[in-house]
Amino acid sequence: MMQAMNIRIKTLSPVILSALGHASVMTATHDFFSGSVLRGILAARFIEKQKLDKMAHTDADFMRLFYGDLRFVDAYPVDPETGARAIVLPFSVQRSKDEREIRDLLQKGTELAPGFKGMKGFAAAADGVLRPVKVRKNITLHMSRTDLKDDSGMERLAGKSRSSGIYNYESIAAGQRFEGVIYGAAELLAQLRDVLGTQFTCYAGRSKYTQYGQCEVTLTQPQDIPEEDAPQGERLCIRLETPLLPRTGIPGDAASMLAEIVTALNEKTSGGFSLFEEPRSIFAKEAEIDNFVGQWCMKRPRETGLAAGTVFALEKAGGWQDGDAEALRTVLYEGVGRRRAEGFGQLRLWDGRDIRRAEKMERNDVKPRELGAEAKKIAAAILTAHIVEQIRVFASMDVETELIPSGARHALSRLEQELGTRSDGAISRMQEFAASMQGKKTPLGKMMTGIRVNGISLLAYFHEKNIADMPYFLRGKELLRSEVGDIADELGIAHGIEGILREDQVFYAYWNAFFRFARKQAGRSEEGGTEA
Structure with a gap:
């Protein structure tokens, strides 16, 4: 039976998770820990604990845990008010200028209205309430050092670069919490936790051996995946929890890239699924996936997929049969497309009816002391x-x-x-x-x-x-x-x-x-x- 084990990360120092940028002097950072990064952190810990060194690929347990049926799903920021893991806001969600009203254009009967604009970023979602969650970042100016090659120390003593080399790092600020999930068979999750331990410190991202990258990692006890209400009716809305890398489809054509999901659903269930053919039934954006593999000391080829936050409507013909709900659940959490072990292709049901923005909460109902x-x-x-x-x-x-x-x-x-x-x-x-x-x-x-x-x-x-x-x-x-x-x-x-x-x-x-x-x-x- 598939279970879920949360992986919680606290940044103890600034962290740089390199992202695509447009300036040669700026290294930008993602504002979340991708499933690829999570798998890398845990794989490095496993190799260290089991003393596998460079022979990890010959170890059956290592290959089964990290290249098998486990799904390492992105660690998104945690809402500091509620402690809930955030999601990437669906691209169909819009807010009014005064931020008092939120609407989801994917829902039937919701029309475009002046004064509304799309929302982006992260939000904790529960019972139709959205709480926007922000990731604090820093930008730090650094100076390149060419005197390290000749060991002269001239630049260090002068306090400046002779070649005028400067660069900037954008980083996730220290003291923030993120949460990802590992899905898989109960025995595999238990084995992974037994070897890795419940809590440890690691280093992740760029320049992790200098002033960046220190994190505290906590693995929770594996739990059953929470039950959801069985879907009903002919219309079903699905959200991409993580980016989708389809095996087929035409880049730039969202419908053709989503066809693989429809095929997977029809194969696992009684069938009858198809993309809804109506205006505003797909809200999607492309995502460029670019990874650096530390063991190879080189980048993976850049790939194009659909971004997390993509939402779309499906039509279910023929009604829901016994077993369809469980089969749908399996497809959602096992994922669709390529590189599923790294968390790509995770799907979730989405209900944007009657959504609203949360009011700001008073922490412990105590008002802060007025500053002098x-x-x-x-x-x-x-x-x-x-x-x-x-x-x-x-x-x-x-x-x-x-x-x-x-x-x-x-x-x-x-x-x-x-x-x-x-x-x-x-x-x-x-x-x-x-x-x-x-x-x-x-x-x-x-x-x-x-x-x-x-x-x-x-x-x-x-x-x-x-x-x-x-x-x-x-x-x-x-x-x-x-x-x-x-x-x-x-x-x-x-x-x-x-x-x-x-x-x-x-x-x-x-x-x-x-x-x-x-x-x-x-x-x-x-x-x-x-x-x-």
């Missing part, structure tokens, strides 16, 4: 310092993606000098300087016109544009609102995150970092790696 003026001042300073660090990362990314004109090093040094050494009054100083350069055909004036960020010249940024037009403003507003927006509101900061982004010190942080990084890049191109 001095405490608020200190907290606001810490928050602003965090935002400034994120803005500096934006500057380094922009330098990497923009083409800095040849010979720009002197102009960038002059602009850095005009910006000054203090943030107070930085906006007005640069506006006044840009006004004085207007119309001048000096080398500096030409460079201010030639150096561009997002297609806009430096002269235009400082002379014509508002603060809301700065290259960091919209990105910072979108990223930081989800990360620390509530904190800014609680501290009573005027206009919240947007108010901080309008401050001189944020303006100064971006342009000071941009001038410095761009000057180094210009020096590297002009002198073959020599820093200005």
